[in-house]
Amino acid sequence: MHDLMKFKGIDHDEVLYHYTSCKSVQGILKSGIFFATKSSFLNDTNELAYILELVEMVISEVENAEYRHLLRLSIIETMEEFTQRNIYVLSFSTDPDSLTLWAEFGDKTGYNMAFDGKKLLDAIKEHHPITLHGHIIYDKAYQLKILRNLLFVKIPDELNITFKDIMEEEIKSQNTEAFQELTTRFQQDIS
Numbered sequence: 001m002h003d004l005m006k007f008k009g010i011d012h013d014e015v016l017y018h019y020t021s022c023k024s025v026q027g028i029l030k031s032g033i034f035f036a037t038k039s040s041f042l043n044d045t046n047e048l049a050y051i052l053e054l055v056e057m058v059i060s061e062v063e064n065a066e067y068r069h070l071l072r073l074s075i076i077e078t079m080e081e082f083t084q085r086n087i088y089v090l091s092f093s094t095d096p097d098s099l100t101l102w103a104e105f106g107d108k109t110g111y112n113m114a115f116d117g118k119k120l121l122d123a124i125k126e127h128h129p130i131t132l133h134g135h136i137i138y139d140k141a142y143q144l145k146i147l148r149n150l151l152f153v154k155i156p157d158e159l160n161i162t163f164k165d166i167m168e169e170e171i172k173s174q175n176t177e178a179f180q181e182l183t184t185r186f187q188q189d190i191s
Contacts, residue, residue: 010117010118010121010133010134011117011118012117012118013117013118014094014117014118015094015096015114015115015116015117016092016093016094016114016115016116016117016120017092017093017094017095017096017098017101017112017113017114017115018034018091018092018093018112018113018115019093019098019101019102019104019105019110019111019112020105020110020111020113021105021109021110021111022109022110022111025111025113028113034090034124036088036089036090037088037089037090037091038087038088051190052076052079054140054143054144054147055075055076055079055147055190056072056076057144058144058147058148058151059071059072059075059076061148064167066167066171067167070167070170070171070179071183074179074183075183075186075187078187079187079190090124092115092117092120094135096112096114097112121133147190150186150189150190151163151182151186155181155182155185155186155189156182158185159178159181159182161178163182165178166178166179166182167179
């Protein structure tokens with residue numbers, strides 16, 4: 001997997017908290033297993049569509065209309081299936097007493113289970129691959145900054161060609177290797 005997007009990882013001594021219902025705690029303790037949630041069943045079913053919305057915002061900032069058109073065709077239209085993928089999520093918090101999480105998951109008789117973050121991640125990785133883990137970025141401006149940097153700077157730098165040169169080559173000769181590589185890597189990273 002191409003890995004240009006970096007998230008603040010879990011520190012070695014970080015405690016992770018899992019807010020859940022009484023019934024779920026019983027299931028976890030009895031089986032020793034966490035069940036990840038399929039993304040289409042998350043509380044906010046628009047979470048994955050939100051990523052596409054951000055990508056559209058970044059592409060719409062491109063001044064050149066031809067560039068925008070090519071990027072929309074190659075990235076946005078081919079990523080619609082992204083929202084249909086089987087992505088599973090397991091969520092923890094670093095906040096030991098979040099009113100929001102108590103209200104959402106506590107169900108009036110909920111629990112907050114504390115785990116050694118490093119040991120938990122190691123145990124999960126031992127049995128199942130983890131594609132990505134880290135702290136979530138909630139700041140929309142920062143999310144957009146990351147996407148801009150990825151599309152316009154980081155991936156082109158790895159390809160040893162500027163974003164503008166990639167786009168100009170694509171306009172002259174369709175389906176160029178550099179453009180295909182740019183859009184494929186971008187899609188992989190945001191996936």
